Amino acid sequence: MKLTQDQLDAFDRDGFIMVENLFDPDSMAAALRDMEHIFYGKSFAEYLADVDKTGEADSVEPTVSNVVAHYGDTEYGRAQFPTGFDALDRLIENEDYLDVFAQCLGTDDVSYCNAHLFMRSGPTDTRYPEHPWQGYHADHGTNTFLPLSKAIGSFDYVNSGVYLHDVDDDGAPMQVIPGSHRQAADVYLRSDGGMEDIRKVPEFAEPVPTTAKAGSALFYSSYLIHAAIPFENKRKQRAFWTLSMARGDTSRWTKLANPWSGPEQQFFKPFWEKTTARVRTLFGWPPVGHPFYSETTLKGIAMRFPEMDLSPYQS
Ligand SMILES: O=C(O)CCC(=O)C(=O)O
């Protein structure tokens, strides 16, 4: 899928774009069902009914008790990718979605950083600042140790959130500052605490809410400044499948290395076996047609990944 020149210009100028209708409604409903199961052990509607009955709501935030740095396990499942649920894990195989990523990054050499389920649940949500001028930040540090740069298009990477359901104004849409990806490096260096109080940064544009329909995906620069706001309607949830990806040539500095750590292999091995050759390249697998794939290496891959369909690599 090709973005229009207007969309490309908007991403360059604003540091984000919302792309609608990237995922079909059925796949979003199935993904949401599984995500609710992972966070609540039941549907959100059943969870709300329990809260009404007992007057109590326990936090559904994942707790990190394993080697994965970013997201841990909930009481009922795994919030880190791959979760083991196909309706969630196979969202990464959507070719149009991957095409948009490649165009935002400006290269087909795309490298996985991290993906996880991002749930905010109205009844227990505390993930917002006290005042609307607080809490602004870039997510860049999640996947790299390097500071922000003023140069766009190399060491910055792209985050995305897939909207599993509609997010309206009362459902805690993330607030983003258009154009701030080009201003952020300087603002972070200022000593007046501008990032703590965006009223002190007159050059920032007004924040805008990222409301969207189910099936949309938000793509935003890792340098883009944004913040959370509270739920106006606390009987809502906000369920995103999120993915961050970098350019291959700077990926040694921009990645969350969880797929390669020992305990994670039990989740990645079956995922790599089943997924597409294009998705494997996001994890550094050589692409189809690469001379790495020889009789010898294909035999070796077959030993290590017995369930993998190797036919795309056999030319
Ligand atoms: O939930 C939101 O709207 C934003 C959250 C956020 O920025 C973060 O967790 O890094």
Ligand SMILES: [Fe+2]
């Ligand atoms: Fe953030």
